[in-house]
Amino acid sequence: MREFHKNKIAIYEYDEWRIIEKAFDEKTNQRSETIFSLGNGYLGIRGNLEEGYSGDPKTSLVGTYINGIYESEPIMYGEYHYGYPLWGQTMINVTDWRLISFWIEDEKFDMLKGSIKDYNRTLDMKNGKLTRELIWRSPKDKEIYVKIERFVSLTNKHLAAIRFMIKPLNFDGEITFISELDGNVKNKNLREQALIVIDKWADERLGYIQQKTNKTEFTIGCSMYNDFYCKEQDIEYSLEKIEEDKKIGIKITFKGEKDQTYILDKYVNFYTSRDVVENEIMNYAKEGVLEAKTAGYDNLYNEHKEYLFKFWEDADIKIKGDIALQQGIRFNSFQLLQSVGRDGITNIGAKGLTGEGYEGHYFWDSEIYVLPFFLYSRPEISKALLMYRYNTLDKARERAREMRSKGALFPWRTINGEEASSYFPASTAQYHIDADITYAIYKYVEATDDFDFLINYGAEIVFETARMWADRGGYIPLKDNKFCINEVTGPDEYKPCVDNNCYTNYMARFNLNYGVYVAELLKAKYPQKYEELKEKINLKEEELVEWKNAADNMYLPYDERLGINPQDDSFLYKEPYDVDSIPVEETPLVTNWHQLNIMRYQICKQADVILLMFLLGDEFDIELKKRNYDFYEPKTTHDSSLSACVFSIIASEIGYKEQAYNYFMQTARMDLDDYNNNAHEGIHTACMAGTWASVVNGFAGMRVYNGELHFKPYLPEKWESYEFRVKYKNRQINVKVEDNLTIYKLLDGDDIVIWHKGNRVELSKMKEVTLS
Incomplete structure (x- = not known):
């Protein structure tokens, strides 16, 4: 695996709760201004x-x-x-x-x-x-x-x-x-x-x-x-x-x-x-x-401290055995809290509020990476992030019309809801952002049972994004009349404007199916609201049939010979390239290679198919995940800070524990040790949230299947223990993983059933359950 943390020197002292600078240095001043x-x-x-x-x-x-x-x-x-x-x-x-x-x-x-x-x-x-x-x-x-x-x-x-x-x-x-x-x-x-x-x-x-x-x-x-x-x-x-x-x-x-x-x-x-x-x-x-x-200063500061005390009660991950990583994960959590908008009219920039990189723009990072961190610790903040998308829905409708598309098309880079990127192959072509937002709505409602949000706000986004997908794709005769989505860019920006990006097609199918599900839910339980929404957006019943047909006939890339999911229709026909042979000084490739050279090889900037294996994990068996990981991992440069955490999560799931840990380290101290030499421009908020996911979804194996929490925890070799809390369906659960033991404790809310390594476990309030 490529290790892009080599030769990095920590300039701050290791401490569990503090970032400490003992010498002032002009050479690292701008980096420290960010930190x-x-x-x-x-x-x-x-x-x-x-x-x-x-x-x-x-x-x-x-x-x-x-x-x-x-x-x-x-x-x-x-x-x-x-x-x-x-x-x-x-x-x-x-x-x-x-x-x-x-x-x-x-x-x-x-x-x-x-x-x-x-x-x-x-x-x-x-x-x-x-x-x-x-x-x-x-x-x-x-x-x-x-x-x-x-x-x-x-x-x-x-x-x-x-x-x-x-x-x-x-x-x-x-x-x-x-x-x-x-x-x-x-x-x-x-x-x-x-x-x-x-x-x-x-x-x-x-x-x-x-x-x-x-x-x-x-x-x-x-x-x-x-x-x-x-x-x-x-x-x-x-x-x-x-x-x-x-x-x-x-x-x-x-x-x-x-x-x-x-x-x-x-x-x-x-x-x-x-x-x-x-x-x-x-x-x-x-x-x-x-x-x-x-x-007075002291009283104001004490109120501020009290807020943080409660935040850390909900969001802290406690690690015993590695003080550098403990410091890193707390720094990341702290900066996420400092950066995230909470008013429904703002969001979270890729650099937070710490610098001018990406000009303060909001990306899909918000929904896929950052939102889960808050969803299971401060769900009201996740709701505010989704309300930002609802409050910019009219801008997304305007963009869809401009692109000769129905429904709504959300922007790739934005502050005010309008597309702000001048380079369409890596922005507008990433249509998957519509599905990413719908997926986030699904996960929010799943975790909170906030059906009022779904009825009054979320459903409208889901319907308008489903409309976009039904219009954007087409039934292609040479693909056995399957529903194909051509000329799109998936998460991997090194392969722009391709046909049938695997991530995009699967996520579009999810979006279409969820659109049908939400419509049927509203019809059955909230008929008046459904009729009002239909009238508001001029939704026809035949559109639901169209969505279902497109989902059922979606072309889903799979190669029988290799037993993997091709990233897109052309990926396997590109020339292989030894990614490990690329000198460190030539990375990231986007600033050192002409794009035509990047596009011609089997080189990925970041997790694409591997991200799909995580988000829709219950649709793929463990062997397929392993084959995809083995195929794409040697081909990925991780030039994007979004990548390492996803590889860490899937590496944990398939049993590659050493790789999981190494990729986790690259997320936990990305900015503190300036792995990408760009911390002076601002923090990497998505990577920071990915640190949380690497522990909770990776090492602890947390997933939600059929509305229930599943855990498959293990302890990294270098650690003595780790511990975190999760809010889910108005409960809060404490999870502590030690050597050969996992301890669950329901801290708040009614009794709940969870699953531990495939076994059903009942939790009652304030009673510990210890499992091997």
Whole structure:
């Protein structure tokens, strides 16, 4: 197997709950800015230094982002063809709020000037706080202790706060703090500055900036309140407001005394025209920081910590035996929580709220990779992700009409629901996203019994996507009049625009069958709702017959000679290639090989057929899964971060435990150890969710068959135990796997039947069941 973690060096200390940086290095600064990002699903900030950065601008990316707030620019084409998207979408970098600098007389605190000792930067994942602590010796030999904390509130999405503490160690003298809001912000991928400052003001403690996007006309307001005090005694100080063209600030000057601690608490609020009407943004933002000051930093932080405590109770995976992997999986879970939208109008970007890679776009990653993590820990978040798709359904209908198709066609890359990718072979051609969304709806209803969601929202998506498939395919005489779907791209983007991609055809069949099932369910149990929905979307009964016929006659690729599922009609006719012979420096291939060379060989970018073996696992026997794995594993470069976790899961299922573990390691520390050399652009949210799946679906073998939970757990050789919790049908189950033992405990909800290695097990509340 290809191991793309070779020669990677961990730059953070191993710790179960913390990411610890013991030395500041310009060369890895931009990567650390990603790793030390904070967010709450609405607001995200990279781990930029509060005082600013005087190093090479290429080694830093300043970023604060609000989920779903974007700017559009025309997409530039050498040649434009019908159906190409006209406008791109980019999540914008908004007001830079974290700026706090200080001077000791005429010397500005700077990490790259003077000298640093006792340096420590720590991301506390258990409590949701970033802390930087150090002693700085200025060029004129003045020593000062510095401790800076920040958090982005998980209980108030508009709120963030910084506590900046300093203590002179060998001097008395004048010290000046400057706290700023900077509206002069840019995005590296936009040709023009997205935001213009339309209002700003400051008094001696409060400050406010209001900005507006040029094209999309979002208005964003950012307010701050600065509370300065001395820890040991009352202190005299002067306050002065600062106003520049696109910046406002507060200047605090005082006489610093040796061994006295001085503290600046900075409270910040963001509101947008999506949250409140435009002329009320300033009032909400101003009142927000005043309320924060009244509540106080410690109380706000304690509320934030309490939220995290409850989250970890539901979502934590405890590993004994490998501290590096324990750290990795907790980091991944923490960043997923910080990145995911929870309001039904936003989703989760491939890079979360941590960077500008993929321009903040949402992908199918949300439904197939990220949603299951929340479905079995915080199902209400999964529902919110699906509501985003419902709230953009009209955009999907418009795209289907543009593509001369019926029903709805959801976008490959998007923020606002419109397709934003200029390269159709790897975007629009990936029609499977319709089936991925339907599959996620199915899994959500299966796990929650939330039929109200299905009736009022999900069914409409299911019907419109089934319509698309029935129209998109056709009965081909040379394929024995089977229903074929031609000119599509499956998950493997290295094989674009092929006929009968195996993943796509199977998932389309699932979508069509589920459409018929949901229609029959609504007819039988909710007839009035069914009639209302039929009328709303002009659904005809004969369409159900059409869906059933297409599903029953779907062409499902299978090669009798090899006993495998060909990835598509042409894959087996391509020239084989030794993937292991490809030098590491030539990967990923998409940036080092011409696409015609990639397409001509039996080379896969990522899991495709193997992903199908997982998602629709009950349709394939174990021997077929093994043959497919053996065939595709040597042909896969894993140039996509979505790939390794899927191979880990199937390797666990077929008994390839060593490969399962190796692939799991490549998911668990993808960003912490920067396996793909691109962590500086932002985290890999789908890969992070895949870490959870590698344990729960892989090592523990969790599946849902016929509405019941099945487990087939084993313990990786290097571990002493692992433990996690699963929410399912209003129950919560704790699963602990030790050497030769699995312990199940129903923590909440009514009695439930589960299956352990094919054996029926009854669980009653708070009673442990121990099995070999």
